[in-house]
Amino acid sequence: MRRAAIYLAAVLTSGEINAAPAGYFDLQPGVTLESGDTWVADGNRYRLYGVQSCLRGTTYTDKTGQKRDCGDASLAVFSAYIKDTRPVCAPVAKTANTAYVVCYATVGKDRLDLATMMVTSGYAFAALNAEGLPFHPPYAVAEQSAREQRAGLWQFEDVQHPAILLSRLANERAKKAK
16 A cells, blocks of 8 residues: 555656556446445445445435425535546455546646545545554545535535444344344
8 A cells, every 4th residue: 555655646747647547447427326435437436545425315405495305415516526536546355346546637737636625625535544543544634624624524514534334234234134
C-alpha cells in the first residue's frame, strides 16, 4: 500500500500525460456503477479504497421536505466526476470479488485524488474498519472538514454516516448467529 501511495504521489506531480501510466487504467464513462464508490467494467468489480458512499435505499430529507435516496445522490456525483474528470486508477488491494483502487482525476492542470474529491464534496465518507478506525486517516480528516462546512449531504440534518448503519447490520447478524 505504501509503495502504491508513493508511486501515486510521483505520478500526481509528474508532467502531462495522455494515457494511463503502467499499472493504471482509465475509468471511462459507460462502466456499470453499483454505488457511489463501486463499479463493474469488463466483468471486474472495482471499489474506491478507503471510502464508503451513502447506502442505496437510505434517505435524507432535502430542504423542500422531500425524502431523497442518499445512495442515489452519491452515485450521481460519482458519475459526474467520472464523466467530467476521466479518472485514472490503480489497484492497491484485492479480495476474491473486488479490486480496491486509488484513482486520480484531472481538474484543469491539477491531479486530485478522486476519493478525496468525493469526501470533501460531502458525497462519500471515510470507510471504517471493524475497530471503527478509518482505513485511510486522511479521508477521515477530509470528512470532518466537509461535515463542519456542511458540504453536500452534510447540509441535511437527517443524513446518517453509512458506517453507523453498517455497524448496526453487523451487530444484528452477530446476535442472530449466536
